[in-house]
Amino acid sequence: MSEFAYGGEVRDMPDPDHCSDADWTGYVFNRSGIAAVKREWWCHIASGYWFIAERDTARDIVIDTYSVDKLRPDVRP
């Protein structure tokens, strides 16, 4: 039983109506595997609450967590 579920890195979606096919394909299929401090989606499973965690993937240390509201302007469609 796990308490939290990982939801992938937070990625900025390009404007689907104005980006090129190549840009869109890159957004859908390419992920950065570089170890760094990343913004990640995490879900507290029991409550269904999604939040953002900033995690250093090189050391597996969570640096900060915050509500999705703080992100929304730059990632929502």
Add this chain to the structure above:
Amino acid sequence: MMYRLPPVPGEWIDRTRRLDFTFEGRRCAGYAGDTISSALAAGGEMILGRSFKYHRPRGILSFANHDVNALFQVGALPNVRGDVVALEAGMDVAAVNTFGGLQHDRARWMDSISRFLPVGFYYKAFHSKRLFPRWERMIRRMSGLGRLPLDAPRVRTPKRYAFCDVLVIGGGTSGVTAALHAADQGSKVLLVEESPYLVAAADLNARAHAHPNIEVLCGSYAAGIYADNWVALIELQRMTKVRAGRIVLATGAIEQPAVFRNNDLPGVLLVSAAQRLLKRHAIAAGKSVAVLALTRSGYEAALELLDQKVTVTHVIDPRVDADGNLAEILKARGVIVLAQHGVHDAQADSAGCLQSITVRTAAASELRIECDALLMNGGWAPATQLLLQAGGKVEFDPAVQMHVPSILPAGMQIVGRAKGEFASAAPPPQASPVKTGEGAGTLVHEAGASVPSLAQRRKDRMGAPFAFAADPRGKDFIDFDEDLQVKDLEHAVQEGFDSIELLKRYTTVGMGPSQGKHSNVNAARVLARVRGLPVNAVGLTTARPMYHPVPMKHLAGRGFAPERATPIEARHRAANAVWMLAGNWRRPEYYSLNNNPREHHIAGEVAAVRQAAGLIDVGTLGKIEIHGPDAGEFLDRAYCGRYSDLPTGMTRYALMLDESGTIVDDGVVSRLDVNCFYFTTTTGGSATVYRELLRLNALWGLNCSLVNVTGHRAAFNLAGPRSRDVLSRLTSADLSDGGFPYLGARAATVAGVEVRLLRVGFVGELGYEIHVPYSAAVSVWDALVRAGANVGLRLFGVEAQRLLRLEKGHFIIGQDTDGLTNPLEAQAGWAVKMQKPFFIGQRSLRILAKRGPRQLLVGFEIAERMPALRECHLIIEGDDIGGRVTSVAYSVTLGKTIGLAMVKPPLAVIGTKLEIRLTDGAMVQGVVCPTPFYDRENKRQKLEGAT
């Protein structure tokens, strides 16, 4: 020969409780509190096992859980560690790795041919593929330790979870002191000790046991440290998984053997082993004892033995600056102290046990000493294995000839001998010269973790120069597990395996059951000598988990795959359901009414649905409600279809894609109210779909909220031409076509229960999905069954439903589609509203539409029964694969075999003949045909044709 002494103060044995057991078929006895090895030693047994490769006689070496040549078969249990496992009455003990018993091991001859078994022998001799199977059989018979009887009883060991502020690993002086210190400051402490008792001074032990903040766990070792201070603690019959706020390593130091010819004879043992035998079990190491001392611990042990009236004749000290005071004390008690002398050779008696040693000075003058025990101390190696596992680092400090910690991981401290600090009376160390891992923060610093200063270490004088007296005749063992001699390592280096990692893999040094605890340091020293490098330049191999070999029973988990059952479970069982697993749900595959075969029952269920009425439990579907002014907008974005314009009281099919345009789920959306929708997901997808929808809701920030009611509601599908008759007997709701049209959704009272009714057509007949509160599910089910009794209503299972939907040409996600199928390829473009402003997968679908389909899902039929034709059979086009069958079944209704296949676009034209290859290679031919196979105009589900 070892023997039992009169009572020694503080001994662990209970002399009033005698335990009888057998060893190699002979009767033996020990006391409660003895280990297997100590009981044997007290009885004068010097040879406890045979070595791994050369089958040389071996005895006690470390008496500290590293005696891998004293492993025993105890009844059905193989490889029991005699040095630590408590003796029990009635034990049937035998040495492992012998052929015909310990004394007369038929593999003794291996020792005499050892020079024909050079290092890397297997690599050099067994590279022929043709001969290998023969060699393999022989090697497998010769190697290996105990035997596991195949009928051994299955043993389950419990797992326990524990939490603590501070986990202290090691119950010696420094561990107990650290535990008391942390507990006094209010921390909840778990103190773990491998021995059956704490091993610090008696007053410290008593304080630890009495302290309310300390839990003491003896007889348990920390096998591994994993992420976030998660530590596995192994006891004989239990594993504890502990999550610790901080870890204090007080793991002590492991004494290292000296290197000389025949340093493995029974009777040659580590100084600390003799001390443990003496103090815990009142056993004298021998009748005439010599000590090879490279640190003061050899002198101290000699004094302790003398105090118990054991004869100690010689102390041999190779150092120039011997421990003067201690030497004078020993001399005064009649012991001969040979300074600047080294042991070069040991000789065995006819039984193979130590008889005498040869001692030399630097000037090569030789002296022979008769003795039946030689205690050797070749220095100490801090037990840093757990530190290394946790990401710490060690460096060889030439000043003290030890690998000492240089970098500590965050949240970890190391105290006492484990960090090279021996003087127990030493003042607390000052400012920390040790580098801590990044992020270690104040945790390490606040408890004053540090390594002692160089001056302090030198004052300790516990570092020993390399006691090394290689002999051209060999048998100067570096690794006692794997029978590796000095020349084996030298040859490996000469053959080019000259880094510590290569040396380990080629020679297997440190790869035996003791994992190099007595060999890694000496192997690094030999490598450094041969290469002419300082020891710190050759490095040390990484110690990986587990710290000790752990019995498989501790690692074997119990499968924990909980299954879900709907509220109708008991009714299904009463109706003789044959069960299958769908996702994690238990569902009836079909109902077995009598002894007829499976197909008979399924065909009967299908016929009932087509001709009268059937009832299936579909409560396993995911069920979600969404409320709020933006609920329609949310569904428009999450699904391919349009729902914001769905009239209240109507339903619509819903197809969900991922960002790449691949189909991931489907269901039915019904609008209950302007601001409320109720929708279903597939059985297997409910949890993941719900979680992803929650994420999208958080991301988009629309004014709506989702509730998962999967477990809150049961659901049934009542289908068949007589379904309206059945339902009308239980409700006053208007079921007429005008009042409740196809694809309608209604709130209604059925059998006195408030339910949601959805008119759906999944199986291709007039039908109603009835969504019922969980608590009322059984009463509604029973009412439906009773109401349908006289029209021939039958319960039907998943198999019948699969066939019914196949007759209608509906695909099942995950069976007829895979991880690459988009809706254009699945011929579900009708469910996709591309003109919407945005939905998940829309942008990718635009690209896919331009590219055109790479495969298409089509229906095909074959006139005959095809029992050998299965899902996954390939469609062959010329010499190439043209596609695959995704669903296939014989339809009794239609009198032919029907199926769905994913094929290359040119094969998707109606009338194309598909060549399908069966498992046995035979080919059959199917013809591409339009779907649905049954009721092509979909009249029956809409009403027309319903009676």
